[in-house]
Amino acid sequence: MTLDNNIYLYNLPYEIIFFILKKLDNMDILYSLFGMNHRLDNIIQDKIFTTMLNFVSISSLTNDISSISDRMLDRFCYNVLPRIHYNVKHLILESTSMGRILHAGSYPNLTELKLFNFNQEIIPRYFIDDSHLQHIYNQINDLTLISNENNTEMHSKDYTNNIYTVALNLFKNLTHLTIAGAFNKDYPPFSLDNLSLNMFSSTLTKLSIRVNIFNDCLALLDGHLQQLTTFIVYVNSIVYESSPSYMLNNDLPSLKVFSLTSYDDTDQYDMLVVPLLQRMLNLEELTLYLRVTRRTIFIDGTHIYNKILIHMLQLHTFTFYISSEKRIEVLPLRLSNSDIQRTFTNTLNRQVVCSVHYFSDFDNICHVFSLPFTFDHLEKISNHFPNMIFNSVTYLTLYDIIPFQYKFFVQIAQAFPLLNYLSINNDEPPSLNIYNSRFIDKSWLTIEYPYLTSLDLSFAHIYYINQFLNEKKTILPSLSELIVDYERLKVVTKNFTREKTRRNCATVKRLSVKGSINLENVYRYFPLLLNYECCPNYI
16 A cells, blocks of 8 residues: 655645635635636635635735736636636726726626726726726725825816716715725815715715815715715815805714814814714714814813713714814913823723923913824824824824934834834924034934835924934935925035935935025935925925
8 A cells, every 4th residue: 555645735625625725815816726627616716715806916005016917917807707707796906907807707796896096097998988897887886996196286176077076977876985095195185066066976875085175074964975874084174165055053863983084284173173073963983183273272181072072972982183282372371291181081981192292382282192093194293292102103293392312213213113204393403513423322223214205304403314314323215205405405415425324315216405406416416316396495
């Protein structure tokens, strides 16, 4: 009796093969095994392997234009999809491969579509001229569009009418709609009016979008989307607009989940935001990210409960970050972190952090937020901000009138491990000579920000410019955008000859400076530079 040591996958019992394949990536299974063996074909055609197909490559998710090879994609579209399309319920696609994949089958059970790299170029190709896909669009009830357009020259209202309206008019039966930007970047927002509201299906129960102004948010809640239960909205600007007039007195009984995020500061919180929240009587989950200015008192736990939470008897989840700034010449009382903390007695058992900083008698700020912290932005962080880990934050601005010490930047690098954008606003240096090695503590470690791509030093003292560009102090392996004062940049780089600052400048592709520059020196020192801006005022 001899023992055969060559045991192949297709020789194993069905249950074991099924268990192994379930542990593998769905696309890996279909790419590698389909067509090899009749028995394997039957197994991988099981709906558990073909319910969701993801055609978005890892490279595309890291902002690389490369994708699945055309040869492999063609093989999949011609040989695989026609045999399994009836099982597919979810598709995740890139716009470049959208046509070939959707034309490879009729997808009678497809109900969810997620499209990456959505832009105005695909509108005529797939949403206007390609009528063969209409039957697929009609059956989609869950649509996600991930835009890759940033700083488009088209006005937001024109983009809404010419792009969003055209696209959404094809999807007649949507219940869930999400439109977002790729890689945490801005994308063209909706700019709504009474006519463009018709683009949204009246059957929508979940909507997640970005709008231009707060009036756009009010328009969407003015009775057109009566079935809406979940509304996630990012507002570019919360400002007062005198017209048009929307129904501000009617309650919103259907709304169960509401999320409002606005990164720009606003002085219209009490006039616009609070009245809207008070209409949401049946809300169960609330998320707020707000930066409020020009108040006479800080927003604390007492205010949040009396003005907002007391109106929401069904609320069980409250996630928030709210900063409030007071700008008055005479302060009656300086409240401490503990004073603010004691006001949070009714926050649905969520742990709350409070941080108050007084920059001057007329410039002070209070940050209050729930834990765990889930937002990607933090602004105007000072020396006294609590030392804790913020794994979700990618965008950070620092501001203080007290110098930032070396240990503060060590804390920042540790507290914000995924930092992508950093701005420093501080014109007060530590009392050290930036070029005198006698003042350098030999125990200092080089600080690294591995994911930092954009650095704004336009309002930073020359000390901090040296701190970040000097490779002996800071390593910035991913830096691609630098915003800085040109004269100070010249000093720190010793007129673009200093070796210690060359490494952190070598990866920069976009440079924004104030004043005129010497192009020859700049391009020599920034070898990857693609464009530059000479700004009379900083952006």
